[in-house]
Amino acid sequence: MQYGPAAFNTAKVILMLRFLLKRLGLAALVALTVSLISFSLLFLAGDPAVALAGEAATEEDIEAIRTQYGFDRPIPVQYVAWLTGAFTGDFGNSYYFNTPVIDLISDRLPTTMQLGLAGITFALLLAVPLGVIAAIRPNSLIDRFALFISVVGQAMPTFWFSLILIVIFAVNMGWVPVSGSGTWQHFILPTIVLGYFATPGIMRLTRAGMLEVLRADYIRTARAKGLNPAKVLFKHALRNAAIPVVGLAAVQLGFMLGGSIVIESIFALNGAGLLAFESINRNDFPVVQALILLFSLIYVLLTLLADLLNAWLDPRIRVA
Amino acid sequence: MEPLLSVKNLRVEIPVGTGMLKPVRGISFDLQKGETLCIVGESGCGKSLTSLALMGLLPKVARRSGDHLRFAGQDLLGLKERQMAKLRGQDMSMIFQEPMTSLNPAYTIGDQLTEGMIRHQRVSRAEARDRAAFLLEKVGITAAASRLTQYPHQLSGGLRQRVMIAMSLMCGPDLIIADEPTTALDVTIQAKILRMMKNLQAEFGMAMIFITHDLGVVARIADKIAVMYAGAFVETGTAQQIFDAPTHPYTKGLLSCIPVPGKTERGARLGAVPGVVPSLINGVEGCGFASRCPMRQAACGSEPDLTDRGAEHSCRCVHDTDTLRNMEWEAA
Ligand SMILES: Nc1ncnc2c1ncn2[C@@H]1O[C@H](COP(=O)(O)OP(=O)(O)O)[C@@H](O)[C@H]1O
Ligand SMILES: [Mg+2]
Numbered sequence: 001m002q003y004g005p006a007a008f009n010t011a012k013v014i015l016m017l018r019f020l021l022k023r024l025g026l027a028a029l030v031a032l033t034v035s036l037i038s039f040s041l042l043f044l045a046g047d048p049a050v051a052l053a054g055e056a057a058t059e060e061d062i063e064a065i066r067t068q069y070g071f072d073r074p075i076p077v078q079y080v081a082w083l084t085g086a087f088t089g090d091f092g093n094s095y096y097f098n099t100p101v102i103d104l105i106s107d108r109l110p111t112t113m114q115l116g117l118a119g120i121t122f123a124l125l126l127a128v129p130l131g132v133i134a135a136i137r138p139n140s141l142i143d144r145f146a147l148f149i150s151v152v153g154q155a156m157p158t159f160w161f162s163l164i165l166i167v168i169f170a171v172n173m174g175w176v177p178v179s180g181s182g183t184w185q186h187f188i189l190p191t192i193v194l195g196y197f198a199t200p201g202i203m204r205l206t207r208a209g210m211l212e213v214l215r216a217d218y219i220r221t222a223r224a225k226g227l228n229p230a231k232v233l234f235k236h237a238l239r240n241a242a243i244p245v246v247g248l249a250a251v252q253l254g255f256m257l258g259g260s261i262v263i264e265s266i267f268a269l270n271g272a273g274l275l276a277f278e279s280i281n282r283n284d285f286p287v288v289q290a291l292i293l294l295f296s297l298i299y300v301l302l303t304l305l306a307d308l309l310n311a312w313l314d315p316r317i318r319v320a
Numbered sequence: 321m322e323p324l325l326s327v328k329n330l331r332v333e334i335p336v337g338t339g340m341l342k343p344v345r346g347i348s349f350d351l352q353k354g355e356t357l358c359i360v361g362e363s364g365c366g367k368s369l370t371s372l373a374l375m376g377l378l379p380k381v382a383r384r385s386g387d388h389l390r391f392a393g394q395d396l397l398g399l400k401e402r403q404m405a406k407l408r409g410q411d412m413s414m415i416f417q418e419p420m421t422s423l424n425p426a427y428t429i430g431d432q433l434t435e436g437m438i439r440h441q442r443v444s445r446a447e448a449r450d451r452a453a454f455l456l457e458k459v460g461i462t463a464a465a466s467r468l469t470q471y472p473h474q475l476s477g478g479l480r481q482r483v484m485i486a487m488s489l490m491c492g493p494d495l496i497i498a499d500e501p502t503t504a505l506d507v508t509i510q511a512k513i514l515r516m517m518k519n520l521q522a523e524f525g526m527a528m529i530f531i532t533h534d535l536g537v538v539a540r541i542a543d544k545i546a547v548m549y550a551g552a553f554v555e556t557g558t559a560q561q562i563f564d565a566p567t568h569p570y571t572k573g574l575l576s577c578i579p580v581p582g583k584t585e586r587g588a589r590l591g592a593v594p595g596v597v598p599s600l601i602n603g604v605e606g607c608g609f610a611s612r613c614p615m616r617q618a619a620c621g622s623e624p625d626l627t628d629r630g631a632e633h634s635c636r637c638v639h640d641t642d643t644l645r646n647m648e649w650e651a652a
Contacts, residue, residue: 216421217416217421218422218423218424218425221422221423221424221432223377224409224413225408225409226406226407226409226410226436226439226440227436228402228439229401229405231439235427236424236426239426240424314426315471
């Protein structure tokens with residue numbers, strides 16, 4: 001017979017490959033643009049040599065710094081040099097620590113990554129089931145509870161929520177450490193805080209999506225076949241409702257990886273967010289440039305991942 | 321002989337802001353094995369809700385009640401959802417009006433065709449796929465095997481409706497309910513699909529409830545016809561009785577809307593019975609058709625019962641049979 005699972009898979013794989021190549025090309029373009037922008041930031045802030053030399057510097061000092069750091073070369077040359085370095089992971093040395101930027105970042109990034117991944121996982125585990133249940137039973141107790149959680153989640157400041165958790169679970173109960181990043185227990189409270197703030201959006205989108213999908217004609221068709229309710233819900237409804245959620249979760253994770261500065265400082269987690277914040281204050285341009293490029297690349301990568309996931313969820317996207 | 325399906329006094333009610341909507345108000349009929357009943361009526365008269373009520377697929381807000389709803393020996397009114405789900409797809413299946421939206425965009429045709437059979441009959445995927453390909457060919461889809469790997473968006477409306485028909489046949493049900501299966505399709509395809517359904521029914525021997533707003537469509541497939549108006553049957557009979565001896569003024573009105581080759585002048589105004597349907601909120605006062613009826617009189621202020629007008633023929637009207645049969649339809 002013509003139609004085995006084999007034929008089925010080849011057609012699917014070819015479609016997916018074409019789609020993947022298209023999206024990869026697009027992502028590469030975006031990444032290049034982003035690199036240009038993050039490089040230009042250095043010059044947007046004024047003359048980097050002046051900024052580096054400090055207030056008391058003389059004209060000669062500034063000139064010396066300019067040649068030392070290569071700011072006297074034409075800007076396109078500097079850009080190409082920087083970009084070539086970036087490709088090999090060489091972002092120069094930190095002005096402040098005088099150590100390779102890449103070492104600083106590879107030291108800090110894992111913490112941020114772990115926190116971000118844990119945060120989004122926590123958010124999804126909390127938000128998706130709540131959103132689904134809220135959609136199946138609108139106006140029920142669970143629906144109201146979900147609404148309560150999302151209102152509180154949006155209203156409460158991060159630091160306030162963090163402090164409450166620290167006081168209750170770290171100080172009073174003593175279940176988890178107060179701060180630091182030594183063990184996995186150190187990540188529990190920051191994960192909850194970070195994840196909690198992504199919860200309302202994901203939950204409401206899941207709920208709205210499920211409500212809409214459950215009204216769809218194809219859900220009635222699925223029920224008319226006599227499928228059991230769980231199959232109707234998870235196979236036929238959730239997959240379609242999940243499509244917008246994937247995009248949102250990717251954006252949220254992007255924010256988490258780039259912007260958990262407050263949480264990193266409250267819990268004394270030495271992450272990349274904190275490093276970015278400090279480096280900006282210290283005029284440590286190479287570190288700032290590298291981090292911006294990195295955060296943007298992560299963002300581009302996440303968007304790509306979300307696109308691919310959606311293409312897998314929704315075959316209509318694959319041909320686009 | 322015990323009928324396959326016996327419906328007695330089926331009602332559907334939906335609470336709405338200003339009271340209780342009563343879109344199905346006490347419907348009764350029997351359907352024998354292999355027989356085709358056509359339910360005909362204007363849009364909004366409660367045809368879809370009737371079919372959904374039979375399948376146990378009403379929207380959550382709607383309430384179903386009745387004296388009995390016996391299918392193959394058991395009363396569906398008393399069944400739990402889980403027991404009902406065992407029958408659906410397996411013993412009774414349904415074809416919907418909207419082929420464009422009735423298939424899940426995320427799964428292949430093959431997946432959607434086979435999943436019901438795999439659940440009900442515990443067959444292997446390969447067996448179910450063989451059956452699906454066989455049925456796709458039966459419903460006139462060429463290259464059936466390769467269609468199984470396609471997604472709904474790759475198929476036209478006509479093809480999707482053929483897929484829906486094949487899907488309804490997967491488990492070899494005893495009863496198929498088709499709710500305006502050709503309404504969304506263009507006329508040339510309509511005729512083909514209708515003929516195909518008639519052939520399939522002859523081949524597989526299932527009973528069918530065929531729902532339509534177009535009396536012209538039913539002549540070719542109906543054994544029995546029920547004319548529905550404002551949530552209730554106003555006339556029921558064999559196809560021959562309805563076409564040769566229409567009794568209720570509404571039936572005559574509907575018949576006057578069908579173009580007759582050679583008889584209807586070109587360009588003659590055809591279309592709908594003029595007038596509007598009464599509100600179904602909190603039931604209907606008197607005869608619901610009175611305001612549109614050329615024969616209305618004072619007695620129409622109270623709703624008449626469905627009374628016998630010959631063997632298997634019944635009509636809901638205060639007038640006697642002879643008066644009704646002799647009346648020529650002209651819009652009120
Ligand atoms: N979910 C619902 N909520 C409220 N009213 C409904 C609902 N579904 C159908 N109705 C109403 O019930 C009546 C009958 O609908 P329906 O059975 O779909 O008619 P038909 O199929 O004959 O066109 C219509 O007036 C329609 O507006
Ligand atoms: Mg309808």
